[in-house]
Amino acid sequence: MQADFVLDYDVITVEQAHKLYLMARLNSGPAPGDERRRPVNISLVIDRSGSMAGEKLDYTKQAAQFLVQNLGARDILSIVLYNDKVETLLYPETVQRKDAISHRLEGIKASGTTNLSGGWLEGCNLVAQKYEENRVNRVILMSDGLANRGITDQGKLVGLAQQKLAEGISTTTMGLGKDFNEDLMMAISNAGGGAFYFIESPEVTPTIFHEELQGLLSLIGQNLVISLEMLGHITTVNQLNAYQVHTDGKRISYRLGDI
Numbered sequence: 001m002q003a004d005f006v007l008d009y010d011v012i013t014v015e016q017a018h019k020l021y022l023m024a025r026l027n028s029g030p031a032p033g034d035e036r037r038r039p040v041n042i043s044l045v046i047d048r049s050g051s052m053a054g055e056k057l058d059y060t061k062q063a064a065q066f067l068v069q070n071l072g073a074r075d076i077l078s079i080v081l082y083n084d085k086v087e088t089l090l091y092p093e094t095v096q097r098k099d100a101i102s103h104r105l106e107g108i109k110a111s112g113t114t115n116l117s118g119g120w121l122e123g124c125n126l127v128a129q130k131y132e133e134n135r136v137n138r139v140i141l142m143s144d145g146l147a148n149r150g151i152t153d154q155g156k157l158v159g160l161a162q163q164k165l166a167e168g169i170s171t172t173t174m175g176l177g178k179d180f181n182e183d184l185m186m187a188i189s190n191a192g193g194g195a196f197y198f199i200e201s202p203e204v205t206p207t208i209f210h211e212e213l214q215g216l217l218s219l220i221g222q223n224l225v226i227s228l229e230m231l232g233h234i235t236t237v238n239q240l241n242a243y244q245v246h247t248d249g250k251r252i253s254y255r256l257g258d259i
Contacts, residue, residue: 006025028259040075040136040137040217041127041136042076042139042140043124043139043140044142045120047083048108048110049084049085049110049112049113050112054110055109059205065105067209067213068098069093069102073096075093076135078093079101081108082122083113086115086122089104089105092130115149116147120188123230124169128169128176133168138169139171139172142176143181146181147184151215154187158187158191161187164192171193171194172194172212175199176202176205182198193223193257241254243256
């Protein structure tokens with residue numbers, strides 16, 4: 001990957017304070033071909049509470065089957081279902097029995113309430129079982145409603161997402177319909193280093209899965225961070241983006257995520 005940094009002024013006077021703009025330009029180059037790409041280790045965590053019955057669950061199953069068909073034999077997949085209880089539909093395995101996995105997805109039924117934290121954390125545990133640094137280790141969490149079982153405090157869930165990311169496991173969240181907790185799902189994905197998707201209508205679910213999968217399969221680097229060291233003459237640093245920021249003494253770091 002290539003990086004360069006551009007200031008809006010080459011020379012400034014020292015007699016007065018100035019506001020300087022700095023632009024960081026990053027170029028990852030072309031995505032690797034299938035034979036050179038990083039294998040993935042994905043846990044798909046599906047909300048199957050009662051409110052998912054009908055079109056929502058039908059399109060979700062179609063999208064999950066699309067995911068299965070587009071993973072390779074080096075990739076690892078696990079599948080977790082949750083309502084008020086948590087069930088592991090598929091323990092981590094390389095994606096070689098595609099028809100058998102798709103058949104199991106077809107049998108998912110909707111009922112019960114929403115233990116979002118339980119399903120998500122079980123997905124994290126399954127990814128951890130097969131964790132390897134050279135893999136893309138990610139949980140894809142889906143929900144159409146509010147978390148009303150298990151851990152429901154947003155601060156605790158965000159803290160857990162940060163902890164999992166520090167352990168090398170990122171989280172993408174997908175919110176279906178108009179009644180899910182957007183603030184919670186977005187906060188988990190931001191803290192977890194993944195993407196956030198709002199699925200406004202069920203029929204776009206396969207398209208969203210395609211977008212997420214394309215990103216995972218063309219990954220160049222993970223958890224990119226840009227850091228600035230504040231020297232004595234610098235008073236304030238603000239970003240014009242919305243990346244997560246961390247301050248450690250005079251070092252300010254911005255987490256840009258995956259490339």
